[in-house]
Amino acid sequence: MAKYLLLKHYCGAPAAVNDVPMDQWAPEEVSAHIQYMNDFASRLEETGEFVDSRALAPGGTFVRYDGEGRPPVTDGPFAETKDVIAGWMIIDVDSYDRALELAAELSAAPGAGGKPIHEWLELRPLLDESSGTTE
Amino acid sequence: MDEALLRTLTPKVLGILCRRGADFAAAEDAVQDALVEALRVWPSAPPRDPRAWLVTAAWRKFLDATRAETSRRRREDLADAEPEPGPASTVDDTLRLYFLCAHPSLTPSSAVALTLRAVGGLTTRQIAQAYLVPEATMAQRISRAKRTVSGARFDQPGDVATVLRVLYLVFNEGYSGEVDLSAEAIRLTRQLAAVIDHPEVAGLLALMLLHHARRVARTAPDGSLVPLAEQDRGRWDTRLIGEGIGILQAALARDRLGEFQAQAAIAALHADAPTAEETDWPQIVEWYDELTGLTGSPVVRLNRAVAVGEAEGAAAGLVALAELDPSLPRHTAVAAYLHERNGDLAKAAELYAEAARQAPNLPERDHLVKQAARLNSR
Numbered sequence: 001m002a003k004y005l006l007l008k009h010y011c012g013a014p015a016a017v018n019d020v021p022m023d024q025w026a027p028e029e030v031s032a033h034i035q036y037m038n039d040f041a042s043r044l045e046e047t048g049e050f051v052d053s054r055a056l057a058p059g060g061t062f063v064r065y066d067g068e069g070r071p072p073v074t075d076g077p078f079a080e081t082k083d084v085i086a087g088w089m090i091i092d093v094d095s096y097d098r099a100l101e102l103a104a105e106l107s108a109a110p111g112a113g114g115k116p117i118h119e120w121l122e123l124r125p126l127l128d129e130s131s132g133t134t135e
Numbered sequence: 136m137d138e139a140l141l142r143t144l145t146p147k148v149l150g151i152l153c154r155r156g157a158d159f160a161a162a163e164d165a166v167q168d169a170l171v172e173a174l175r176v177w178p179s180a181p182p183r184d185p186r187a188w189l190v191t192a193a194w195r196k197f198l199d200a201t202r203a204e205t206s207r208r209r210r211e212d213l214a215d216a217e218p219e220p221g222p223a224s225t226v227d228d229t230l231r232l233y234f235l236c237a238h239p240s241l242t243p244s245s246a247v248a249l250t251l252r253a254v255g256g257l258t259t260r261q262i263a264q265a266y267l268v269p270e271a272t273m274a275q276r277i278s279r280a281k282r283t284v285s286g287a288r289f290d291q292p293g294d295v296a297t298v299l300r301v302l303y304l305v306f307n308e309g310y311s312g313e314v315d316l317s318a319e320a321i322r323l324t325r326q327l328a329a330v331i332d333h334p335e336v337a338g339l340l341a342l343m344l345l346h347h348a349r350r351v352a353r354t355a356p357d358g359s360l361v362p363l364a365e366q367d368r369g370r371w372d373t374r375l376i377g378e379g380i381g382i383l384q385a386a387l388a389r390d391r392l393g394e395f396q397a398q399a400a401i402a403a404l405h406a407d408a409p410t411a412e413e414t415d416w417p418q419i420v421e422w423y424d425e426l427t428g429l430t431g432s433p434v435v436r437l438n439r440a441v442a443v444g445e446a447e448g449a450a451a452g453l454v455a456l457a458e459l460d461p462s463l464p465r466h467t468a469v470a471a472y473l474h475e476r477n478g479d480l481a482k483a484a485e486l487y488a489e490a491a492r493q494a495p496n497l498p499e500r501d502h503l504v505k506q507a508a509r510l511n512s513r
Contacts, residue, residue: 001244001266001304048245048276051268092268094242128496130309 003051003092004099006106007122010058012083017118018111025112036109044091044102053089060084090126099123140185141170143326145256148189150228157197159235160281163253165197170256172196229254230330233323237301238284239294245280246301247308251316252277255323261314298327299339299395306343317347328382337386338396344379345402348372360502364411376406397426416446433463441469449476467493468503475510484510 263273306320444452471486
């Protein structure tokens, strides 16, 4: 009974084994990939392990406060070395091992040539708001 | 509309249906339907005997559902099995329900959810909210759990230890939604203690009461953790402490020690000390020795190292700590504390910062970061 965040990276993570950009896949390969993701999420809902999941648009911007009365500073749309996150899913599972198992399953999503992408997923425990009851 | 009464009656009604031969999953659905009807009907037409009303309504719902699904013959068999009205042995039924909901074939999270719903009478929405998951997820978790135990024989004697573990899991969840799960766990454990005479049930109840009595003092108004030694003992609930100690003493007198009694004994020694300085650390170390013998748990040995550090000095605590696996949860935090007490402040600051990075929840992380900052800003 612990929640974990699964982060899918576009870049910033180590390269996947089957590392072909999505825009170079066949359309049916893209469909198969999306189907896999959706099936994965509904299966987790059935097992009672699903919490939330969202895809993110790739174009992120870093923003910073620049002093009273001044507009926020941004790094512009074309920063080169940014870590880009494609989406996330939060799961609620009984053990760390189960979280690893599910992350591995998600990493096996089909990519180019219908073969698993073997992409690296980041698995992060969520910090609880509550401290439990024991001292 | 007395919602607390409904929740108390839920396991009794469910138990009666199951004893009459209803399959658990179907009985649970029928009881939920009856509860919904009670909420609708009772405000304008309160029943004279709420329990009898619920049993009748739930049994009718169950028969309706069965009628829709199975043959006429099956239905008549069940109707024949209905006993004559009269006093029923609800005590045993409730107990069986606890065992069923904590069935070993369930994962801990499923057992917790099923116990809260079937024994506790909470709605799926309340349980989902308490565990911060979507209602659909919790609904699936519960229906899977029901399917899993549907095959289990209702008359099979269960394992008290499993039930106690589930209740302790519920207790430790604290509260995040509209339902205070610690209070709910205490209610369910009280109810269990009323139907089963077992020193470990008493031990767990005592442990919960002793922890609960000190809960408000554990956090500052801003939500930050207050360590035991700095807590305002005037805010501890002395009535609950008294009750917990009374229950514990009666259990210990029976000389069948178990881990919950030993843990409660440690909690009682903390609760009984008028000031932190007057804590009876040597006796706490003795209880940790008992607990180590009972559980062999490395976490217990970690806590024991802290107690040794208080009873015999930080250096002795560090010696006890050195025997333990550094990858244990909170090992780093304990090491930081003992090093600070031992006068090695630079090492302590470093360890506090590392412990903060490993902390499992926000209040603990914030607390440890502040400890590191306190030492670094000397």
